[in-house]
Amino acid sequence: xxxxEHALRGAVLTAGSPCRLAVGLxxxxxxxxxxxxxxxxxxxxxVVPDLHLRLESGSVPxxxxxxxxxxxxxxxxxxELEWRAPAPSGAAADVVxxxxxxxxxxxxxxxxxxxxxxEARGTVRVEVAP
Numbered sequence: 001x002x003x004x005e006h007a008l009r010g011a012v013l014t015a016g017s018p019c020r021l022a023v024g025l026x027x028x029x030x031x032x033x034x035x036x037x038x039x040x041x042x043x044x045x046x047v048v049p050d051l052h053l054r055l056e057s058g059s060v061p062x063x064x065x066x067x068x069x070x071x072x073x074x075x076x077x078x079x080e081l082e083w084r085a086p087a088p089s090g091a092a093a094d095v096v097x098x099x100x101x102x103x104x105x106x107x108x109x110x111x112x113x114x115x116x117x118x119e120a121r122g123t124v125r126v127e128v129a130p
Contacts, residue, residue, distance in 0.1 A: 003026045003027055003028060003118060004026045004118045004119055004120040005120060005122075006024050006025075006026055006120075007023050007024050007025070007026040007097055007099070007118065007120040008023065008024075008095065008097060008120045008121075008122040008124065009024060010022075010078075011023060011095070011122070011124045012124060012125050012126075012127055013043070013087075013088065013093055013095070013124050013125070013126045013127070014126075014127055014128075014129050015087030015088065015126055015127065015128050015129060016087070016128065016129030017084060017129075018052075018059075018082040018083055018084050019082065019083050019084070019085070019087045020054070020080045020081065020082050020129075021041070021080065021081045021095070021124070022078040022079065022080050022081075023078065023079060023080075023081060023097060024075075024077070024078055024079075025073050025074075025075055025077075025079075025099075026097075026099055026101075026118035026120060027075070027101060027103075027118070028075070029075055030072055030073060030074045030075045031072070031073060031101065031103075031104055032068070032069060032070075032071065032072055032073070032104065033053075033065045033068040033069075033071045033072065033073055034065065034066050034067065034068050034069045034071075035101055035102045035103070035104055036062075036065045036066075036073065036099060036100075036101060037065075037066060037100040037101065037102050037115065038062070038063075038098075038099065038100040039051055039053070039062040039065075039081065039097070039098070039099050039100075040096075040097075040098040040099075041081060041083070041095070041096070041097055041098075042095070042096040043088055043093050043094070043095055044088055044093050044094050045094070046085075048083045048085055049083070049085060050083060050084065050085075051081055051082070051083050052081070052082040052083065053065065053079055053080070053081060053082070054079065054080040054081075054082055055071065055079075059082055062081075087126070088126050090126060091125065091126055092123050092124065092125055092126060093123065093124055093126050094121075094122075094123050095120075095121070095122055095123070095124050096119065096120070096121050097119070097120045097121075098117060098118070098119045098120075099117070099118050100115060100116070100117050100118075101115065101116050101117075101118065102114070102115050103115070103116065
Protein backbone atom coordinates (compact mmCIF):
# COMPACT_ATOMS: atom_id res chain seq x y z
CA UNK A 1 0.00 0.00 0.00
CA UNK A 2 1.36 3.41 -0.96
CA UNK A 3 1.30 6.44 1.31
CA UNK A 4 -1.49 8.00 -0.74
CA GLU A 5 -3.56 4.78 -0.71
CA HIS A 6 -3.36 4.78 3.11
CA ALA A 7 -5.40 8.01 3.13
CA LEU A 8 -8.53 6.28 1.78
CA ARG A 9 -7.99 2.81 3.27
CA GLY A 10 -11.36 1.55 4.48
CA ALA A 11 -13.01 4.92 3.86
CA VAL A 12 -16.80 5.16 3.96
CA LEU A 13 -18.64 8.35 3.02
CA THR A 14 -21.48 9.07 5.44
CA ALA A 15 -24.21 11.08 3.70
CA GLY A 16 -26.08 13.45 5.98
CA SER A 17 -25.89 16.95 7.34
CA PRO A 18 -22.99 17.23 7.54
CA CYS A 19 -21.54 14.62 5.19
CA ARG A 20 -18.42 12.92 6.55
CA LEU A 21 -15.45 10.99 5.23
CA ALA A 22 -12.81 9.50 7.53
CA VAL A 23 -9.32 9.80 6.02
CA GLY A 24 -5.80 8.98 7.07
CA LEU A 25 -2.62 11.01 6.84
CA UNK A 26 -0.84 10.19 3.57
CA UNK A 27 2.64 10.18 5.04
CA UNK A 28 4.91 7.69 6.78
CA UNK A 29 4.92 9.41 10.17
CA UNK A 30 2.76 11.60 12.37
CA UNK A 31 2.95 15.37 11.96
CA UNK A 32 1.52 18.53 13.48
CA UNK A 33 -1.80 19.67 12.01
CA UNK A 34 -0.08 22.94 11.15
CA UNK A 35 1.95 20.98 8.55
CA UNK A 36 -1.26 20.19 6.63
CA UNK A 37 -1.32 23.19 4.31
CA UNK A 38 -4.33 22.18 2.28
CA UNK A 39 -6.95 19.49 1.75
CA UNK A 40 -9.06 19.28 -1.40
CA UNK A 41 -11.82 16.76 -1.95
CA UNK A 42 -13.60 15.91 -5.19
CA UNK A 43 -16.58 13.54 -5.22
CA UNK A 44 -17.94 12.21 -8.49
CA UNK A 45 -16.13 15.00 -10.34
CA UNK A 46 -17.52 17.80 -8.13
CA VAL A 47 -15.23 19.86 -5.90
CA VAL A 48 -16.45 19.86 -2.29
CA PRO A 49 -16.54 23.43 -0.91
CA ASP A 50 -15.94 24.58 2.65
CA LEU A 51 -14.27 21.47 4.07
CA HIS A 52 -13.87 21.13 7.84
CA LEU A 53 -11.85 18.69 9.91
CA ARG A 54 -13.53 17.25 12.99
CA LEU A 55 -11.35 17.36 16.10
CA GLU A 56 -12.12 16.51 19.72
CA SER A 57 -12.66 20.23 20.35
CA GLY A 58 -15.05 20.62 17.41
CA SER A 59 -14.97 21.21 13.68
CA VAL A 60 -12.36 23.55 12.16
CA PRO A 61 -12.06 24.81 8.58
CA UNK A 62 -9.20 23.09 6.75
CA UNK A 63 -7.98 26.52 5.65
CA UNK A 64 -7.11 27.21 9.30
CA UNK A 65 -5.14 24.06 10.09
CA UNK A 66 -1.83 25.91 9.75
CA UNK A 67 -2.62 27.71 13.02
CA UNK A 68 -3.01 24.47 15.03
CA UNK A 69 0.62 24.13 16.10
CA UNK A 70 -0.13 22.27 19.32
CA UNK A 71 -2.14 19.38 17.80
CA UNK A 72 -0.73 16.28 16.11
CA UNK A 73 -2.27 14.05 13.44
CA UNK A 74 -1.05 10.60 14.37
CA UNK A 75 -0.41 8.17 11.56
CA UNK A 76 -2.78 5.52 12.94
CA UNK A 77 -5.67 8.01 13.40
CA UNK A 78 -8.49 8.57 10.92
CA UNK A 79 -9.71 12.16 10.83
CA GLU A 80 -13.20 13.07 9.66
CA LEU A 81 -13.65 15.59 6.89
CA GLU A 82 -17.05 17.32 7.07
CA TRP A 83 -19.03 19.39 4.59
CA ARG A 84 -22.61 20.53 4.02
CA ALA A 85 -22.83 20.23 0.23
CA PRO A 86 -25.26 17.71 -1.26
CA ALA A 87 -24.31 14.08 -0.73
CA PRO A 88 -23.83 11.55 -3.51
CA SER A 89 -27.02 9.69 -4.32
CA GLY A 90 -25.58 6.29 -5.24
CA ALA A 91 -24.24 3.39 -3.18
CA ALA A 92 -20.65 4.34 -4.08
CA ALA A 93 -18.75 7.50 -5.01
CA ASP A 94 -15.52 8.22 -6.84
CA VAL A 95 -13.28 10.24 -4.55
CA VAL A 96 -10.12 12.25 -5.19
CA UNK A 97 -8.38 13.47 -2.04
CA UNK A 98 -5.43 15.86 -2.27
CA UNK A 99 -3.34 16.93 0.71
CA UNK A 100 -0.52 19.44 0.58
CA UNK A 101 1.93 18.77 3.39
CA UNK A 102 4.89 20.77 4.66
CA UNK A 103 7.42 18.25 5.89
CA UNK A 104 8.68 19.08 9.39
CA UNK A 105 12.44 19.49 9.77
CA UNK A 106 13.17 19.15 6.04
CA UNK A 107 14.69 22.07 4.19
CA UNK A 108 15.21 22.14 0.46
CA UNK A 109 17.74 24.00 -1.65
CA UNK A 110 17.75 27.68 -0.89
CA UNK A 111 16.43 27.13 2.65
CA UNK A 112 12.76 26.70 1.71
CA UNK A 113 10.61 24.20 3.61
CA UNK A 114 9.91 21.02 1.64
CA UNK A 115 6.29 20.51 0.58
CA UNK A 116 4.64 17.53 -1.08
CA UNK A 117 1.25 17.05 -2.70
CA UNK A 118 -0.26 13.63 -2.04
CA GLU A 119 -3.23 12.47 -4.11
CA ALA A 120 -5.40 9.46 -3.38
CA ARG A 121 -8.13 8.19 -5.71
CA GLY A 122 -10.68 5.53 -5.03
CA THR A 123 -14.28 4.42 -5.01
CA VAL A 124 -15.80 4.50 -1.54
CA ARG A 125 -19.03 3.11 -0.18
CA VAL A 126 -21.77 5.63 0.66
CA GLU A 127 -23.93 5.13 3.75
CA VAL A 128 -26.81 7.30 4.88
CA ALA A 129 -26.43 8.71 8.39
CA PRO A 130 -28.93 7.33 10.90
